[in-house]
Amino acid sequence: MRIHEMRKWFLLLLFWSGRYDVLDAARWIAGHTDVEHIYAYIEREFPGDKIGELESECAIDLLAKYDETQVIMDDEEVGMAELYRRVLRHFNVRRLNLVREREWHSLVQELFEKDYHLEPVTVHTYDNQKRVCIAIRQGSRVDD
Incomplete structure (x- = not known):
């Protein structure tokens, strides 16, 4: 096994276990x-559509937190507020x-299959x- 392959698998496992926090x-x-x-x-090396599943799980956590606090911490979270309003509508x-x-978790997962990405x-x-x-x-993960 090459060093590069071991490093790649380590990074993928680290991300899989720690998600966006790592x-x-x-x-x-x-x-x-x-x-x-x-x-x-990571996106390029991740198997199949698993990255989309992880992204929707992360978005669900962010939306649940936002639902409790109604606080937007950073400018880049404006997309979260828009997604939140879309789910409410x-x-x-x-x-x-x-x-x-x-x-609502199912709806967010569907939206992340085609309309949103992290x-x-x-x-x-x-x-x-x-x-x-x-x-x-909003939009596809890779712009065509």
């Missing part, structure tokens, strides 16, 4: 400068807790630190 660590381990690079690599409700979880973004803070944020974007 992207910055994976970026550092791989020697990439931005999280966007490591995510593109679909069920004609004002809050997600008025809909059975299974139903995009990790490296943000530089005022004190020149890097921070990884996950943005929800």
